[in-house]
Amino acid sequence: MSVTSLRRELRARAAAALGLLLLASGCHSDAPEEARAEAIRLPIGEVPGLDVAEHSVDTDHSVVGYRYPLLGEAHPLTMEVRTAMARRQTAFLEELTGRGRPELRQDAALLAASADVVGVRLTAVSSAGIRDHEEATTLWYDAESGGVLPWTSLFRGEAAIERAHLVLADTLLDGYGLSLEELPGIVGEVALRSARETASPEGAVAPGGAPAETPGGEGTDLLDPVRAAEAAQAWEGSPFEDLAFSTAGGLAVRLDPTQLPGAGRVSDVVLPLEAKTAEGILSALGFHARDAALEGPAPGLSADGPVSEKDTLDCLRLKCVALTFDDGPGEHTEGLLDSLAAFDAKATFYVLGSLVGEFPETVARMDAEGHELGNHTWKHDDLSAMSAAGIEADLGRTNRAVREVIGSDPPTLRPPYGALNGTVREHAGLPILLWDVDTIDWRSRDTDEIVGRALDKSTAGSVVLLHDIHAPSVRAVPPVLKELHRQGYHFVTVSEMFGAMLEPGDVFTDARPQ
Structure with a gap:
């Protein structure tokens, strides 16, 4: 022909x-x-009333940055967009050759927004030479089904x-x-x-x-x-x-x-x-999307008040690691928070209730920067040696101390020494988080050894045990973050790691698929 x-x-x-x-x-x-x-494509930074999250990680081997919309607590499209960007970032970092200092910039634009449908365009621009490479795809939230398509x-x-x-x-x-x-x-x-x-x-x-x-x-x-x-x-x-x-x-x-x-x-x-x-x-959804695009973004696209970035990653589809820090807060915790911020890393701090009042500003900063606070008892006593009433009183006292600073209770418990029995599980009233990677930092106090154990043993789904009251442990965090980031890992809280699996009294060590 x-x-x-x-x-x-x-x-x-x-x-x-x-x-x-x-x-x-x-x-x-x-x-x-x-x-x-x-084409109707409105950059998310230009959408009135829309909350936007923006982050970047700048290291000697690469630069990655991303920006995504916050559409309200636990909104499926927010999670899908950020998870898609996280997967693209992991692929980019895993493909690094060690030559140059390539960059990956990811962004989003609004294609349509109404009570029926929200459409978002995701772009990823990578540069590793003379010419930039751009990829783009779209995702559509269907309000009727609650799914992202x-x-x-x-x-x-x-x-x-x-x-x-x-x-x-x-x-x-x-x-x-x-x-x-x-x-x-x-x-x-x-x-x-x-x-x-x-x-x-x-x-x-x-x-x-x-x-x-x-x-x-x-x-x-x-x-x-x-x-x-x-x-x-x-x-x-x-x-x-x-x-x-x-x-x-x-x-x-x-x-x-x-x-x-x-x-x-x-x-x-x-x-x-x-x-x-x-x-x-066009399908019925297609017609709704077209109408929404032509009418412009609906008002009230974001929830009233500030929107949290917590629980916006699906770790079932990602390389996630949960860094956890026990026994604080302390004099080294502020420096640790600085290191975490440089890598867009979220962590879980298992705090002692007796120290919360001594470092209220540090505790407030933990919460404000998206970290999670866990209950580590009032002053590190062995819960397995206590009565039911003693366990409830100790944990309740710590919960109140945290609540007075950040306005909410810790969602998980880490018992000192990992000591457990049936009484603790029955009366804790919280999911119990242990660990699968023990850096033994409390004993060695050697930064290089701590780094080595964390890197050698960590894998997708790991919960890593560290202590922010020891200076060598805090000094170990930047090299651990740098190398795990280079390998494409994402640093999350334990609640983000385990999600709906967390139930009071249940014990968790890692999130590897069973």
Whole structure:
């Protein structure tokens, strides 16, 4: 089939399926208003009332930074966005070659926001040489299901996704004058398959050989998280992964200019889609998302008051380590907090109630900077030697001391010496956190030995035992943080590590999958 015939075929199929015209932004001087439309992408720093978290870690081997929206306590999209960024950061750090000082900057933009749906665009720009490399993807929160879905959920089904690729192929052939061989990635695959009429009698074939939905079907299965994820995996590498709505009510798809010979600085291709033809391609969620994008962000996107960054990482999908510090606070704790801040590290401090009143500002700083305070008894007495009433009185006294400073009780307990019995478990009233990595810092008081034990024994899910009352232990923390960070680890509190698994009286040592 000739290129001219292929263009005619693709145009006919797209028009029959969608009833729309696709024009590349900036390609035609007499292009209609829809073709000159812009993608609706609002940087999160410019969204009124939206809380934003921003961090960076600058070391001699790399620089990583990220910014993400805080949409309220335990909001699924906040966790999904930050977890996705954390996974990308881990991959970046694991791939370091030791040459130069590469950088990774991650950011987010709001694509749509309403009571029904919130869409976020995630970008990752890495630089390790002359040219920066940019990756982008989108995530969509569906308020009805409470789930976070990939871009595929905006389409009625895989047949609609395939038709969108056919339209894009036609634009690249016609608007940019590409040859069939120059069509990039999946767009070229779909165009070739369509041109050669290799679709099965039952319907089109999606990438990877999975039968797509029959054209015209409702495609509600793509609102199911499992099916949407499977479709996203099948269509991995599609330009529609970086999908936004346009100011004309259509779709805007970002293409890498290096894939478009002669395109210059063009980065967006706009697919105008009128409301009367939208039913042929968008799902119900897609319509809600388009309406939200055109209307602008809904007011009250964030919760009232400051929003915490706690519990915004899913450690089941990440390399997490929980650093824990016993017996403080003390004179070295402030310096330790400085070291943790430099690596965007959160830790858990098992404090003695008798010391909380001596260092109230330090305790308040722990809480303000996102660390967690745990109960380590009033003055380090052996709980297993106490009566039930004695255990309750001791832990209650420590809880009150912490509450007076930060306004809340410690969520977990670490018994001194790790000493436990049935009475402690029954009357503690808290989950009991032990450890799987003992640095033995209390005995050695040797910084190099402490560093060695922490690095040799730590793995994903580890709980590391240290003491912030000893100067050698505090001096060991920066090299431990630096090396574990280089390996792609994330430093979290024990509550963030274990999440919903924590139950009063249960004993935990690490979070490795069983």
